[in-house]
Amino acid sequence: MIYYAPTTLKEFNKYCQAHDNISILAGGTDILPRWQSDSSIKPKVLVDIKKMNELNSIQYSDKEIIIGALTTIQELKIDPIIQQxxxxxxxxxxxxxxxxxxxxxxxxxxxxxxxxxxxxxPSLYVYNAVIEIAGSKGKKRISIQKFITGVGQTALKKDEIVINIILPKSNEKSIFYKLGLRQSMAISVINFAIAYELDGNGRWKSLKIAAGSVAPTVASLTTFANALCDGNNVDESIQLVDNDISPIDDIRASSNYRRSVLKNVLKFTIKEIYVG
Amino acid sequence: MINQPYPISCKVNGQTITADVSPEMRLLDFLRYELDLTGAKEVCGEGECGACTVVLNGKTVNSCLILAVEVNGSKITTIEGLSDVGNLNQMQEAFVDHHSVQCGYCIPGMVLSGEQIIKDHEKPSRDTIKEDLSGNICRCTGYQKIVDAIESVSETS
Incomplete structure (x- = not known):
């Protein structure tokens, strides 16, 4: 394995063009355990991007928040504007x-x-986050929904790298729910995020819901959300969630459990925010 | 596969270290086998248990999930760096005073996480202490006395 630690995008592009079988290393918390269980997947060339300072900031404006790709989860957690x-x-x-x-x-x-x-x-889905990508041909932006294309699959090409995650500001409130097999350190059995705004009469002005671990990619529960916005009752509409998900059986939970628990917790959560 | 050695320079417990390391070597193995700093332990090897916790540039990390090449230019503190010529620091003393240790395997990580908690929170509640200790697993003590020790330091500092 050859190790490179570029400090600029230009240098990064140079290494990408010079080599095949490159693996990009950011925090490494997922790739290192994967190498442990299967050493055949170790790459020939490892490009550590952590020294690329241009990927390491959070910028705030009236319209959006621009989160650098290298922002750590702890930095996200303690950021007061993101909290608010x-x-x-x-x-x-x-x-x-x-x-x-x-x-x-x-x-x-x-x-x-x-x-x-x-x-x-899921949170990035309900915020309609935009992913900024840089490659040898320059920069471009695509939606998170188009960026993620399958299990472990993204729209990223060989010479490209994610540089920013852009969150447009809105008046919506949002919440996140995670069900794991224990409280800490657990991979989600299901999770979901909801972004919503209520009008002066307490009716839905907007509602977006995205759920994780219930389909090959995070699933937008648009059928269910639209039914609620059209004035339908939660108890009657909840079955519509089934249209937007396709959970599997795995080591953490069965498909049927995932369907039931998602619908149950969603129902309670929606009733808590919508008194309507 | 050829592993091209990579030169690194870093500060470990205040001492400048330079070495040529294989890009595949983990920080945990570098500390334990190259520097003989065996306080950080390997248990799960996948970032679940926290026994390999060290402090990298002021923040606790799992040294089993970091390559030695990644710490080039960084500052590292291991459990060995907390005491001053054999004198335990306040957190270490508190673990002794509260009988927080049974087998001891998780304790270097617990002490370093305890230090991080005191640094991150002025007067952490027991719930905060528990939440921030969630990356460290202990199989003997039931955590009670570990939380007691960290709480006692937060009350006196």
Whole structure:
């Protein structure tokens, strides 16, 4: 294995063009355990991006928050603006692993892993986050929904890297819920994020729900959310959740359990925020 | 596969270390086998248990999830760096006073996480202490006395 630690995007591009079989290292909290269990997946070339300072900041403006890809989960968790205006993301960072991993794992790494159980991803879906990508052909932006294409699959090409995660500001409130097999360090059995706004009469002005660990990618529960916005009652509409999910049986839970528990917890959560 | 050695320089417990390391070597193995600092332990090897906790640039991390090459230019403190020529620091004393140790395997990580908690929170509640200790697993003590020790330091500092 050859190790490189570029300090600029230009240098990064140079290494990408010079080598095949490159693996990008950010926090390393997912890739190192994977090497442990299967050493055949170790790459020929490891490009450690942590010295690229341009990926390491949170910028605030009136319209949006721009989160650098190397922002750690602990930095997200303690950021006062994110706590106030993007509370689902803040909550998901709080429930993310333990302190030692939060000091190391990055938001860019979490989305590039594209795990169906990735704890930050449902919040990014309901905020309509935009992913900024840099490659040898320049920079571009795509939505989080288009960025994640399957289990562990993203739209990222060989010479590209995620540089920023952009959250547009809105008047919506948001919440995050995670069910793990224990309170800490657990991979989600299911998780979800809700972003919503109520009008002066306490009716839905907007409602977006995204759930993790119930489909190959995080699932937007649009059928259910739209039914609620159209004035339908939660108890009658909850079955619509089934249309937007396709959970599997795995070591953590069965498909049927995931369906039931998601619907149950969603129902309670919606009733808590919507008195309507 | 050829492993091209990579030169690193870092400060470990205040001492400058330079070495050529294989890019595949983990920080935990570098500390234990190259520097003979065996306080950090390997238990799960996948970041679940916290027995390998060390402090990297002021923040606790799992040294089993970090490569030695990544710490080039960094400052590292291990459990061996807490005491001053054999004199235990306040957190270590508190663990002794509260009988927080049984087998001891998790304790270096627990002490370093305890230090991080005192640094991050002015007067942490027991719940905060427990939440921030969640990256460290102990199989003997039931945590009670570990939390007691950390709480006692937070009350006096």
């Amino acid at each position: 205006e993007f509370s689902a993301l803040s909550q998901s960072a709080r429930e993310f692993a333990g302190v030692q991993i939060r000091h190391r794992a990055t938001i860019g790494g979490n989305i590039c892993n594209a795990s169906p159980a990735g704890d930050l991803i």
